[in-house]
Amino acid sequence: MNTIKEFNKSTHVLNHDQIDTLHKEFLDIYANANINSLESIIQISKELLIHSEKHFQEEETLMEKYNYPTIKEHKDEHYKALAEMEYFIKNSHSTFGKKMLKSYFIEKLPQWFDFHLANMDSDLVCHLNKFEH
Numbered sequence: 791m792n793t794i795k796e797f798n799k800s801t802h803v804l805n806h807d808q809i810d811t812l813h814k815e816f817l818d819i820y821a822n823a824n825i826n827s828l829e830s831i832i833q834i835s836k837e838l839l840i841h842s843e844k845h846f847q848e849e850e851t852l853m854e855k856y857n858y859p860t861i862k863e864h865k866d867e868h869y870k871a872l873a874e875m876e877y878f879i880k881n882s883h884s885t886f887g888k889k890m891l892k893s894y895f896i897e898k899l900p901q902w903f904d905f906h907l908a909n910m911d912s913d914l915v916c917h918l919n920k921f922e923h
């Protein structure tokens with residue numbers, strides 16, 4: 791498998807500059823991975839974890855500022871995603887752990903990203919756009 795997820799304007803743009811920039815940055819980091827190299831996947835996963843902490847924090851600041859009604863559910867999803875990322879990185883020392891991280895990185899993480907954007911971030915942007923436009 792040589793394809794890797796890239797920013798797709800038709801599905802990834804939610805029409806909120808700050809949030810769209812965060813999502814583009816996430817996918818730009820993701821696309822830098824060489825999926826034939828386990829070391830590259832580990833390195834990029836660590837960069838994504840750092841970026842995701844910032845990404846989620848910025849979204850949560852907006853939620854608080856504009857009294858987003860489902861803040862708890864959205865924050866829980868962020869927390870779970872960070873915990874999962876941390877878990878696979880932490881266990882990537884063994885050969886088995888590296889394989890687990892690789893399959894998480896190639897399959898689960900991009901699925902999570904698309905699902906979260908479509909279901910939670912898009913709803914957040916709808917809410918924010920009532921106030922910011």
Ligand SMILES: [Fe+2]
Pocket residue numbers: 809812813845849911
């Ligand atoms: Fe997001």
Ligand SMILES: [Fe+2]
Pocket residue numbers: 846849864868906910911
């Ligand atoms: Fe989010």
